[in-house]
Amino acid sequence: MAKKKTNVKIKNSNKKKSSSISNNVTNSSLYTEKVMEHFMNPHNMGEIQNADAVGEAGNPVCGDVMFLYLKVKNNRIEDIKFKTLGCAAAIATSSMVTDIAKGKTLDEALKITNKQVAEELGGLPGVKMHCSVLAQQALKNAIENYRKKHKN
């Protein structure tokens, strides 16, 4: 009996995941409430003076550029800030990725996926999923730049 219950639970949570990633928007709104929250009041927005590493993704020609600034201590992301030029989704995904990455070790942070970022935001319209990819890329680039600088 207990086994059955667990199976059902897993099935349901999978369903939730796929629908939240693809399109969790109502007819009258482009974005979820969470995306709008992060867009209107972004978390960790700013620069870090003398950052331990900076990661960049996107380019102004395409319309989205993200910069992530890291402060690393004992292989852990002690502080992380972002600056982004782009649409609401770009700003929201950069904000969210800093939330997810803060406090994690560099290895843990590298494991963060773009799907995770989109999920935490309650989903993104299909055409905006690439913004979550940019956020993940900016983080990856920042960590790689850090590791290059600190080869020992």
Next chain:
Amino acid sequence: MICVKNKNEIQLQKKKRIYLDYAATAPVRKEVVKEMLPYFSDKFGNPSSLHSFGLEAKAAVSNARKTIANVINAEEDEIIFTSGGTESDNLAIKGVAYANKDKGNHIITSKIEHHAVLNTMKELEKEGFKVTYIPVDKYGQVNPKDVENAITDDTILISIMHANNEIGTIQPISQIGKIAKKNDVIFHTDAVQSFCHLPIDVDKFNVDLLSVSSHKIGGPKGVGALYVRKGIPIKPLFNGGPHEFNKRAGTENVPGIVGFGKAAEIASKEMKKESVRLTRLRDRLINSIISSIPGVRLNGHPKNRLPNNVNFSFIGVEGEAMLLMLDSLGIAASTGSACSSHDLSPSHVLLALDPDPVKAHGSLRFTLGHETTEEEINYVIKMLPGVVEKIRKITPRIEGVTTI
């Protein structure tokens, strides 16, 4: 300065709804709705029927036709009702191309036409027609000399829009019309954005075909018209009954046409007064943006533009972000940024003015109309600098790109 502190504040501001996207569509006028209603219930006849139901519907269509013809100084039987501006453009361009393909296969148009024109041209190119796309200057203006130089013995059609929907720039249609006439080339103009905003006279313009749309002037969506000068042959887009002088088959959208006629009647009557009023509001908004926000560029000609069009590029801001923030304040506008388009490509019009896509991404368009008030413009003037400033705080410093 925008400091939306809590959800309640967002909701409060949401109650104010300011619509500044008239180039996209306009609210249907109350008198138009009133005029249309009888044609749904009492006077629902098919205009082709011979009984009284048919005759009264036919009279209504004829009345609307007359009204629209009068606005542009055309004959009644030169007005063909369609499903809108897009169909009118297709009918004009394909209609002329197919009817004249034994005379030639070359068409001249501009780089900043609406997609209804450009995509029709692309289709014709696939079928073997040759198209020349005339470039525009930094204000979006076509040089009539460039049109003249492009004409060859094979040229059968010139299609240049009267006024551009994105940047508002008005084209020298009379001059181009003169050149077309001199060279015996058929001339079409897409007047969807200018109809009832600017004076149009098909004879003064020397124009042979002209597209107009109902929903831009406060009529219902789903109806438009194409002016076709007597004697210009066009091949219909589809076949059926002999409607619209054998040029556009299908039972007429009677309520829609009646609504269109009423909207044209009101809008053309108000045109002179409205264009003065809107020009004043437009210039107030333009001047205030220039004086209160650094790093801006007006897109389109400063004076030779539609009375209701304001279009700016903002350094270090992306268009969709501006739109959403404005929307949260109850202000509805539009942008030419890639992020806001379905295929993630920036506005082709802005790229034609300046190939740098960055400026296209940071663009914002306000288009005013018959319900726009001075208070609404004041509110935009008050809120916009804060929106731009807030978004610029999030932007990274990239020398030469986001720096002012």
